[in-house]
Amino acid sequence: MSDNNQSRDVFDAIADPTRRRLIQLLSETEETPLHELTVKFDMGRTAVSKHLNILKEAGLVVDRKVGRETRYRLNAAPLQQIQDWVAFYSRFWSTNMLRLNELLVEEEEE
Structure with missing residues (x-):
């Protein structure tokens, strides 16, 4: 675990092709709402959210609430x-x- 209190290994987090695709999508924008990410995949909002949470646990994704919406951005460090x-x-x-x-x-x- 590194100094930023990661609870998941970065290698584990990027092992899945869906999560690598999420990283790619997030690298193309400053911040993206969950619903915009979900339409890029053949899976539901809950499944995409689970992948984002794994990336978040590895410190690769940061989220913030804006009203009822959750927006995500990449932390590439x-x-x-x-x-x-x-x-x-x-x-x-x-x-x-x-x-x-x-x-x-x-x-x-x-």
Whole structure:
């Protein structure tokens, strides 16, 4: 758990394609009401709301009430954890591919 009191792992939160789509939709706007998000999916308002709550638990989504409406916005900061993880393995594979290339070049020269 990070400093922003996340109660759900970010990797777990983005594991579902619906939640990744919600993140994408929220990244395209400053703030979106639940009813506008719901029409983008073949599921009911309750199901979309459950996915948003999982994203909220991971710190990826912030909501606020405006009258009877709930509006959601993306908080992309926790995605940095994923970027850091991917960057580590990107460096890992780049280094190992470079080593493999060096070995292959050495073999060709022999």
